[in-house]
Amino acid sequence: MNPTVPVHVTRIHQVTPMIREFTLAALDAPLQPFSSGSHVIVQLPVEGRIIRNAYSLLNAPYEQHQYQIAVRLQENSRGGSQYLHENIQVGDTLNISAPLNLFSLNSQAQHHVFIAGGIGITPFLSHMKYLLHAGHSFELHYACRDGISNAYEDMLMQLFHDQVHIYSEKTQRRLDIDALLSQQSLGSHVYICGPERLIHAVVDCAQMLGWSKKRVHWEAFSSPAPGVAFDAVLSKSQRRIHVPGDFSLLEALEQEGIEVPNLCRGGVCGQCATSYSQGEVEHLDHYLTVQERSAQLMPCVSRAKQGHCLHLDL
Amino acid sequence: MTVQFNPNENMHDQFHYHNSAKAIARFPFPFPEDQYMYSVNIEPVVSRPDSIFEHWFDVDEHYVTEMNERRLTLQQDPKRCIIMPHMRQASWDFLEMVMLRYAEDYPEHFQLERDGLNWHWVNQPLNIDVHFIFGQADSLPMEPFEFISRQFQGDVALLDQRDGDLFMDTGMITGPADWSLNFDAGMSFKQWHAPVPKLAHNLGVFERALKFLLNIQVGQPYRRLNWTMTINPRMDTSSETYHLWGHERGLVTAENAGELVHLRVELQTMPRLARSNALLFSIRTYLISLNDLTRNPAWAKRLYRVIRDLPEPIAEYKGISEYREPLVQWLSQFDGVDE
Numbered sequence: 001m002n003p004t005v006p007v008h009v010t011r012i013h014q015v016t017p018m019i020r021e022f023t024l025a026a027l028d029a030p031l032q033p034f035s036s037g038s039h040v041i042v043q044l045p046v047e048g049r050i051i052r053n054a055y056s057l058l059n060a061p062y063e064q065h066q067y068q069i070a071v072r073l074q075e076n077s078r079g080g081s082q083y084l085h086e087n088i089q090v091g092d093t094l095n096i097s098a099p100l101n102l103f104s105l106n107s108q109a110q111h112h113v114f115i116a117g118g119i120g121i122t123p124f125l126s127h128m129k130y131l132l133h134a135g136h137s138f139e140l141h142y143a144c145r146d147g148i149s150n151a152y153e154d155m156l157m158q159l160f161h162d163q164v165h166i167y168s169e170k171t172q173r174r175l176d177i178d179a180l181l182s183q184q185s186l187g188s189h190v191y192i193c194g195p196e197r198l199i200h201a202v203v204d205c206a207q208m209l210g211w212s213k214k215r216v217h218w219e220a221f222s223s224p225a226p227g228v229a230f231d232a233v234l235s236k237s238q239r240r241i242h243v244p245g246d247f248s249l250l251e252a253l254e255q256e257g258i259e260v261p262n263l264c265r266g267g268v269c270g271q272c273a274t275s276y277s278q279g280e281v282e283h284l285d286h287y288l289t290v291q292e293r294s295a296q297l298m299p300c301v302s303r304a305k306q307g308h309c310l311h312l313d314l
Numbered sequence: 315m316t317v318q319f320n321p322n323e324n325m326h327d328q329f330h331y332h333n334s335a336k337a338i339a340r341f342p343f344p345f346p347e348d349q350y351m352y353s354v355n356i357e358p359v360v361s362r363p364d365s366i367f368e369h370w371f372d373v374d375e376h377y378v379t380e381m382n383e384r385r386l387t388l389q390q391d392p393k394r395c396i397i398m399p400h401m402r403q404a405s406w407d408f409l410e411m412v413m414l415r416y417a418e419d420y421p422e423h424f425q426l427e428r429d430g431l432n433w434h435w436v437n438q439p440l441n442i443d444v445h446f447i448f449g450q451a452d453s454l455p456m457e458p459f460e461f462i463s464r465q466f467q468g469d470v471a472l473l474d475q476r477d478g479d480l481f482m483d484t485g486m487i488t489g490p491a492d493w494s495l496n497f498d499a500g501m502s503f504k505q506w507h508a509p510v511p512k513l514a515h516n517l518g519v520f521e522r523a524l525k526f527l528l529n530i531q532v533g534q535p536y537r538r539l540n541w542t543m544t545i546n547p548r549m550d551t552s553s554e555t556y557h558l559w560g561h562e563r564g565l566v567t568a569e570n571a572g573e574l575v576h577l578r579v580e581l582q583t584m585p586r587l588a589r590s591n592a593l594l595f596s597i598r599t600y601l602i603s604l605n606d607l608t609r610n611p612a613w614a615k616r617l618y619r620v621i622r623d624l625p626e627p628i629a630e631y632k633g634i635s636e637y638r639e640p641l642v643q644w645l646s647q648f649d650g651v652d653e
Binding site: 003032033034035037038061062097098099100101104106107108130134214263269270271 | 400401403474475476477483525528529531532533534588589590591
């Protein structure tokens, strides 16, 4: 279903004490070209299992020979970022998916307003390099912490001085979302990538100001959050599987050799939607409608509510 | 692979069109069963040697004929080519994809040399030899999309992907099966499919198809076949020229159906355009007279059953109702047992 390509790591650059940039080049076939905003899924062998994390490509889409990703070391995570930080060396091979874009630029926007929180800067780096080439208008608002999550701050200030606004202790500035959105013209679209609370704050503010939903775009870049363990009964194949707390339902199914079509693994693309007949679901996706949720769930992010067992049509 | 191009064909007015034995053998017969019903019949593009599925974009013996038809149609009606300004990147993506694929798959006919952004393109069948700068529109004699589409066998639509939907924002459509680019331009996926019979909508095929198309990845295209019927080997059956071909449906009799009626099959290929994230929707049309088609006894028998039992709304939508009776009568000779 999802063919992977092997790539090798040609360069590792420590961007901040917490963020590492990896440059990836083709091993066999040439890399597929991509559009700005695309991500790839990187497979990481951690403690006897494969963790699949999504990372945005941050280089210019015109660079055909390499992909670049930047990885923030996440504490309290399943170990994927830690593996990349501590185990991966220049010359190592990684397996990645083809690029997929769920955070593309909207062709109808006359002006693009980017809001990044911390490592959420990565897709915007690619967008800005593309827009610079295409000659379109944009501005970036980047909230970060000095010496931790302020990746590429200096480069951004040099390349895009007039379009970039940094919010940090050093700059002594705070992002005023309401003021920022209020001054935009009707042709502006806003894009947010960063922590959930930043996304919510901007989405809510845009709604309050009467912005059409079509002008608001966001990407949550989180891996599936660990939860409580539960069991799932597979009605068609008459099996019962256990889903440990640090496995997503999709990962547990894969571990048992059960293939479910999937792409983004982040609750966005809708590809892995699966029907269920029993059990209460904690829906964590951003795709299914309220009606659809009564009969379908997205196993890449959603889980059973505490004490429930799910019956899946698999 | 060397293709022998048929000389002196024409697909309008007096009609002079011929399918070789090879073309008949490789014709994409679209019916896997004795009945036809709408479905999401999308499959990954996997090469099948010695078939129309060998390459992403099939070039066959009618290439020069069809490019000439296209030139004449555009002369009559320039609105068969519509390019919206925000599709510039997608246009270059499409040009690159066609040149790379044609040069790799048909090196005897097409050659591409690249030195950075300095490209040299040779199209031997159409006597085109140009040096240009990739990405720089004024280095070509016309808009890049129009330039390459005039050399691409099959109709082309570039679909902009936004708001969880696809929009027909650029295209060159000179051989549509009774629709109009000028009418559909700018429409969303559901809007341009609105005329399809209700039963297809009720089956939910458009919701599923759209969801599927939105997630097509770079380098992993999908394809499907669609079909209808056309009287005479006419390439341009667009809404704009209905007055030229609509009445021909009334000419079909149980005697002349084999000669007049043609099965029209579209091979639709849908690759992701990499840098723009637009989706290419290419439509390669194959036309075959029923006289030629029914040389294959299995096809003849199946076609009879499909047409006989075709639900009326589908027959009506495809424009077959008017001559279904004489057609079925003619086809019945190929089915010994009438179940």
